[in-house]
Amino acid sequence: MNLSIAEENYIKSIYKLEEEGQEAVSTNALASELDTKPASVTDMAKKLKEKKLIEYEKYQGINLTADGKKAALSIIRRHRLWECFLVDKLAFSWEEVHELAEELEHVRSEKMTNRLSEFLGNPQIDPHGDPIPDAQGKMGKPRAHTPLHKTKAKRLEVVAVSDKSTALLEFLNAKGIRLGTQLDVIERYEFDNSIELKIRNQPAFTISEQVSKNIMVKPI
Amino acid sequence: MNLSIAEENYIKSIYKLEEEGQEAVSTNALASELDTKPASVTDMAKKLKEKKLIEYEKYQGINLTADGKKAALSIIRRHRLWECFLVDKLAFSWEEVHELAEELEHVRSEKMTNRLSEFLGNPQIDPHGDPIPDAQGKMGKPRAHTPLHKTKAKRLEVVAVSDKSTALLEFLNAKGIRLGTQLDVIERYEFDNSIELKIRNQPAFTISEQVSKNIMVKPI
DNA sequence: CCTTTTATTTAGATTTACCTAAACTTTATT
């Protein structure tokens, strides 16, 4: 199956929205994810259905077929491996790599992808904590799922960040939060769902619900 | 200046044909280099002229402007650095990397390009022996220029290969010819311009003019 | 120098991936 860059981007976004729990991905949701218009999504949906990569009926939303899922995992694999490359080998920081990987991911060569993986030591997670599918399209573990704002635990470790925008990642950098950082929850404020945190001996600080939603943690 | 992939490919090809000695690059030559039709070239020529990357008058052929040359060198730099990466780090052989680099070269990020260069140890030549322009767009030396079929010398060293097609490179692989290989010319046959060669102690073999044209050498 | 050949350009279509505006479904609300 030979996909255009646009088609790959649609597949990737559909996969993402399905992962986030949407039973069937709506035209609107996909349009806003891809920063395009609903009418364009309808057009593309017809094309991807033709190619048997999605299930789609008028007004009923979109789901990936098995083939579509396979394609998505292949794109995600390439994306995350390039992110590792940029961080591990070219010394980029985690907030810089998403956009570049968006471009590099579209160079389709299984041989290159597999050699890149090997060169990087077959990494299991990317710089944002997301698991990297293997050459067969198997995703290690299904990504760390507990966002900080839904945990009760007091001592936590950051395992992933779900929003890859430069803005959020730079904010986290500034606060000293990165992958593996240990957090102590000092206080949860009901009225705005903000959370007061502390890292080791550093002074405490507060983060909004917006932020805590995007920090995936596990108790320690 | 933001160029599309198509525009970048035109710029690169114009640069190549100018290098090969064409005073003004003809519509036909460019069309066949890019494997497209003359009519398409005319269309694109108008656009690139608009962007001040080429000089172009109807029926008069095409030349790069200073800006066009700068753009070309930037693309070539990216192309050749990725070729080095693929060969040095991912263990590809020289006949496999051209196509992949054609795609990777279109990811435009000066920061990434410069870091890639540094990561590779700021290489001066790519796996085919072509010089790599530096970050300022300066090309080390102007590529080794003597094709094997034009030399009189008997003892030679291979310094570059001008045709990057898989076919030629695989043929050279099979014969044991690679960058730095030392050749002894046994005989030159006038009637078809073929050349009989020997490498060290191996048995002699003959190559056609087609091939010898594309092997750049220096006497030793 | 005139004619033929070759090279180049124009005109008009096509494809992909978009868009806007209008029409139509579905869902939510009273």
Added chain:
DNA sequence: AATAAAGTTTAGGTAAATCTAAATAAAAGG
């Protein structure tokens, strides 16, 4: 259940990069 609101699709259009076929210009040959 009727109607309003929200979501989705259709219809028709645009821009980029192609193409074919026809027209035109330049070069080559007698």
